[in-house]
Amino acid sequence: MSANPTSCKVVLAANIAKKLQAEVADGLAKLDRKPHLVGFLANKDPAARMYADWTGKTCIDNGFAFTLRECEREELEEAIRDANADDTVDGILVYYPVFNSSRDRTIQYIVDMHKDVEGLSPKLINNMYQNIRFLDPPHNTQKSILPCTPLAMIKILEYLNIYNTILDYGKRLWGRRITVINRSEVVGRPLAALLANDGAEVYSVDVTGVQRFSRGQGLRNQQHVVEEKPDMTMEDCLAISDVVISGVPGDKFKVPVDKIRDGAVCINFSSEKNFTPAVKEHASIYVPAVGKVTIMILLRNLLVCTAMARYFRSLTPSQLSALKSLETPSNTSNHPIASEENTSTPPIDSMLSSSILPERIDKTNVETLLNETADELKRMVQNNPDVDAKPAEAIERAGTVEETVSTAKAAA
Template sequence: MSSSDVPKTCKVILADTIAKNLLQEVHDTLAKIQAKDAVRPCLAAFLANDDPAAVKYAEWSKKTCEEKPLRQMQGLTITSGFTFDLRISDKETLEEAIMAANDDDSVDGIIVYYPIFPGNVQHDKYIQETVSLSKDVEGLCHKHLYNMYHNVRFLDPPANTKKSLLPCTPLAVVKILEYLSIYNPILAYGNRLFGKTICVINRSEVNGRPLAALLANDGATVYSVDLTGVQVFTRGQGIKQPRHQVHEKEGWGLEQVLPLCDVVIGGVPSDKFKVPTELIRDGAVCINFSSFRNFDGPAIKEKASIYIPSVGKVTIAVLLRNLVRLIANRTQPDQDSAKARARSDAFLEG
């Protein structure tokens, strides 16, 4: 057999392939929970910076919102897409604009494109808290983040009818791992990453740290790497802890971490950073969620078994999934029993 006949060892999967199935699930679920005469759900998007990545994210979101579902569910009328309402604001009036959207019954969900105040994380965090819990499509307000870190999956225990929301990019990575069958469906829900070792290169409060917590809460051993060092997120031996614990790995770096990992996830927001390919174990799954390419494309295809070069379109699909979940969480006293059941069952897992 010549070298040209040898099968390629790496499968490159584009985000669009994964996003299509998620978007169809979103449309199907929306059709089940909405009344027949319901208007299209409205997502109010606030842009108060000129960050090219934020502008591109807004453009992709608008396009995805306006797309029609791939199929119509039998016996159900599917609303044709979502309304994407981009609202350009300046930093000084952003808080008031968000509060007005909180009180606007025509707005179903709110997204804010960060950073608003580069270098001032606390001010951005203040803006996150301005968004109403009932409209926080990004899952960044305190209640959602508290539940995520403490592995609490519902807003209303013990009734457990209203699900917590998860931040969009971390949840997008989770959905990609589910698509790739890294999650083991044979295991109990909440333990399906047991036995997996994962590296997340980024520990930002918006993406990297929540992602490490999510993966560890689902049973993985997660090495979280940033400029300050390495932390390991784990539920302990035999995943017996109810939620993840965090421990410092003094003196560790990528040299110690990467050879151990089944999955390597890059999220460094710099065009100068590249994950050292030579340290990655043969056959690892590599996922890039940064707006910059954290992996050397040609080299990683010789090392990884699966490579996901970007996650953007999956993130937008998850954004709309969260929007539908917000709608499902609302109390609807006059709805019929079928709609009530559909709301309770919306996106039952994850």
């Protein structure tokens, strides 16, 4: 990626968000009522208050219903459980931080996965790291939600043509080196994993040092691996990166723009300005903020949650019980983030493929298939050479029951 360093193009998030906004409007028009998002504010953080106000305004402006529920942080868990059980609530959003990172993680566990517009529930995080597309295999009608900001970054990179659409899914970032300055478990680390799973060589930078996320030479691994790079500095990463993404909170941090490779693409997702104006002397493209893209992703996720709720209400109790039996991550005793390292025994749903579907799908044989024992499902998959991890970008592709069955019949 080379460019005249004096010809930097500034791309605004509002322009990128327009297509997503049109998609959201189309989805909303197909519903008979407004999806209802409930936000929980249990802290005194001015930034959280500002985000809550902005979320509410954006929801209302785009035809969604929004309620902000404020409570003391000790009351938050009970308030979330009440919203989980409330059929008038389609999506739940918690404005973090509330306590500390470990206790906030517990709050993420409490939010009903089917109402989690942020994509932070254990199952959703587990699916993201293992590149699992759907919550309800094998009929694959309910998408697994991705965290808003990491997915927004993917959409921005697609808009900027950083993804090479000539290549197959899972390889479209092959040859790209990307530095992500932030390794939070909400944004930076998931983003690095998603980019690496799509073929990029990602350098993840935080105060503890540098890690490299990649799928190995020639993309030989189906999923990314993480390597510590103790001999590398942030400046080393900047010098070799095609894309630099920064999201460091606080106004004291600035990316050393003089170390950025000329012609690089630079994106800021922090609420602060991580790049000085001098970035335009080196970058070919600069995206100064991403908030308007992120909020559109949140509304898209809310639409998915609303559709998911309708789907579950259509199931019989036995079908619902059978389906939910496959929705528990196999490693719930561990921190969900660590699931990326544990690929030897993926959960059942990551091993299912369309080729094991019956020729005719209806509620009866779906229920029968879902009630198969774990050992039988494993045996079926082990005999299926077509099982493969799905790249992060492919998670966004729609898959209907009819398409899945057609694929299965064609394969047969």
